[in-house]
Each structure stands twice: as C-alpha cells, then as structure tokens.
Amino acid sequence: MKRVAHTLLALTLLFAAGTAAKADEVLLQSAKSGLYVTVVNGTLAAWARDARQATKLDTVRLDGNKIAFRDIRSGTYVRAGVGQNTMLAAGSPHIRSWETFELNRIGRGEVALRSGQNGLYVRAGVGPRSHLAAVSQRARGWEAFRMVDVRNTGGHNAGGGIDLRALSGDYRITHAAADNGFLVRLGQELAGSARMSIQRRGILSATVGCNSISAQISVENGQFRTRGQPMSTKMGCPIRAQSLLETRISQILTEARTVERDRQTVTLRARNGAELLKLRRI
Template sequence: MKWLAAFLGATLFAVVCLPVPAFADIVHLKSLRSGRYVTLDVDRAGLLAATAQKKRNAAKLELVRLSGNRIAFRVPTNNTFVRAGVGDRTLLSAGSPRIEGWETFEMHPLSRHRFALRSLRNGRYVRAGVGRASLLAAVSRNIGEWETFELVKAQSRPHARKPAIPSLHGNWQIRMVRGEDGRLAPVAPVLAQAAKIEVGRTGRFTAFTGCNEIAGRLSQDRTRIRVSRVVATNRGCSGKRGELERRFLGALRSAIRVNGNRQRMTFYERGGRPLMVIAQN
C-alpha cells in the first residue's frame, strides 16, 4: 500500500506495556459467624449472600490483586466485578463492568485464612448476614465475627484444560472504544464500516478509523498482549474521525490484556477496565 511509504515521516506513538495484575486461584468466601459460603443470588440482581451450606453451592470468585492490600473480585462466569454500595444498605452485588472505587476493597488479614474486607469507597467493613436473606453489605465500622471471612480455594477439575484464548490474527471491525467519560461507546454509524484493524500472523497490524493509516506490532501470550512500534500517517483529522482516532490510539497505548472468542474480543487496561471491543467482519 502506498501509505506505508509515509511511515518514514509519520508520527511515532510510544506504547507502554504495563504488567498484568496478579490473579490468584478461584476462591470461595465463607462467613466465620454463620459458617455459610457466599453465593450470588441471581433472583436478586446478583446480590452476594452467605447462604450455602456446602462449598459446591458457593459462588466462585477470582481474586484480583491491585496494589498493596487492595483487591477486587471478578466473577469468571460473566467477566464482571463485585461492587459495594448497592442501594441504601450498600449491599454487595456482581455485574460491574470495570474496577473503580466501589469495586475496590482492602483486605485486612486476621489469621492464616481469615480476613476482613473494607470498602475503599465508604470505608466500612463488609458484614455478612444482613437481613433475613443473609446479604453482604459494607456497613460496619469495626471488625467482629460477622465481618470475618475465610478464604477457601475452589477445587478445580482434575486434569482440566485451560480454555484456549483465540488469536487476534484476522480482520476485525472496531465496534466500541472507551470515551471521555470512561465508558465504552459504540463507533458512530457513519464510521462503523471503515473502522477496522487487521492483524497478520507475524503480529504486524494495520488499522484505519477514518483518517490516518495506522500500523504497528502486536504480540500475544494467551490473554497478555503488548503493542509496540505504532506509527501513523500525518494527516490532520477533525470532527468524529479525529476523535475516534485519538480514542483508538489511547486504547492501544493502555491495552495489556484481551479476552473473548473468535467473534468478539475485548481489550483491557491494568485494573480490568475495558478499553475497546472488536468483532469479526
């Protein structure tokens, strides 16, 4: 393509690859006071409750370590995060698409397997057994038995194979990119057909969002990715085309992880916040 010759005079964008957060094993939470395991109540919009007598009926949560003693909980079945602050009672619920203040907790170790959780957003400790439904809520000022939990490792299936993460090789349409408000926003219909990214087998990619031609390298190790050597032609862009290009390049700079399938892939930054969604043509 002729535009490749323009790379010698193109603007170079440095893309920083940040380390992926450390993910612990899948775990269960168990209330010390009631001896019940924490579940996700699908009939109550994913609220967390300490109701299961057996571990096999407990919710499986993935522990996401952020910084220091700060953590988040990811629900593997739907790739959402647990948040506090639901309703007047600041209940805990699954379903949040990203990690922010309400999704961040401080883990306070009490003994080898026992700990308390403190909401970063309101500074209150998580208590089990709120109301007759034994719901979890960030309401307590002090740590007692109701605020103490056990971390129980979930039993994995013997010899279970890890699910394969599809390669990014192929032709993709750019469907959604994070906006100024931090939320994923669909690509405007007038640009949707033109906004594409093509990834070759060697990791070389080319992209177009309606203005400049963009190229670079993308390396992938399962869910981890590293984007580098990003260059673009130097055509001035304004309006919706310029805005989309700026947001797309910002997503490339911050992306460190992907997840999805051969039809749809989501790019994530450190902390688990989604940056961009691409889909097969």
C-alpha cells in the same frame, strides 16, 4: 438482656456455620473485568489476571440467601466496612452483620453481593486498583461477580490463554473508550469504515476511513503489548471525529494490557481491567 441477645445471635451464627453443608472453595471474579479478587494493600481488589494469584475463600451458607466468606489462608472472615469507603478485607474472627452478604443471582452465572450491614452492593472498581467496597445502590456491571469453583480453574487466567494465532483476522471496530473512561459505541458515520486487521506475525493495521494506523504487537496467554509507538499516515481527515478516533486508537494500543475473546467479539482491556476497545470479527 442486650448481652443475652448478643450471645444468642453469636450462638445462632456459630450453629449455622457449624451445620452448613461442606463449604465450597471458590474464587471471586469480576464479571466486568474478568480479573480475580486478591489482596492489594490489605484489602480485596479485582486485580489478579491468573487464578493462581487469587484469594481462596470458603463459603459459609447462612439463613436464606445469606452467605459469609472465610479466607482460607488466614482462617478469618471477609468484612465489609473497612475504612471510610467500606472496603472488603479478611481479618474478622466472627460472622456478624458486616461479615454477612446477601447473594443475589442476576443471571448468566453471575451474582451480586449485598452487605448485611449497610444494604449496599459490593462494587469492584473502587479506586485505581479496582478495590471491592459496599457502596452501590444497584447491581450493574461492576457489581456483578462470578463464584468460580477452585477445582475448575486449573491454569485459567483472565485473558483466556488467547494468542496471535487465535486473534488473527479482520474486524469491525464497534466500541472505543473515550478520554473519560466510558466505553462508547461508534456512531453510524464512523462504524461503517472503522476496521482493524491482525496478522499472525503480529502486524496490526487499523483505519476509520481516513489515515492508516499500524503497530507491531505481541499477544501471549492473554497478555497484550504494543512494541514501540503505533505509526500513522498524516492525511487531513474531512470529518473531525475521524481524527479524534484515530488518536484515541493509537493511545488505546499503548494502554491495553490484556485481550479476551468471546465468540466473535474481542475486547482490549487496560491494566485495571477497564474495557478500551471492542472488535467484531468480520
């Protein structure tokens, strides 16, 4: 009886896959980092800046809001449950519970994926290379994805093609990443004087009301680089938080690898997509 039930389940899934509407060819993009999902060391990770480096997936619509993903290159299905951390990877020949995901729309064109096997949400950001794994109880920032139609990507990349011409201007510094990696909104005491200016020739200057920080930067196609080490004047600051933030800004300028702009907000990100600094155009 158990064998018959398994056979019926397999036939049902095959029937669902075979009678579904034409599959949509999509890329998965982390809504948190803006990076595309690709294969890193055998499992899926939100690691590709350019859509052309992303893993192309067919979507297979199942019952209700359930969905499966087929890796176009290998013809195999994406499975959650690889290794102890329930990583996601292609390679499964069939659609069963580990290959089934609930597709929950969470607004603004973003979705969350919930494993049909363990009931946990897929998170991008597990480990230093932002691997995907079904480990989260709730759908929040790192559990949010965009399903990008391959036909609409063209030459799109995670940096949005921004260059120095588009980035130049004067900004307020609104958020900075602390040493523990969490992005923190500046308190009122610092926010009023925290400024950054970027010139078209690549000269960046910043202050939080005490010393002046300067750096030579390059920005091309969303890729951010600081040439050499940032320089700073050496005045003693009356507020300790000013000195700490000055040091952190200099570190962030050397750590940042990509930059993106959303209307009046500019975000610098680390190599793994983590937000390091947020600016608001004045």
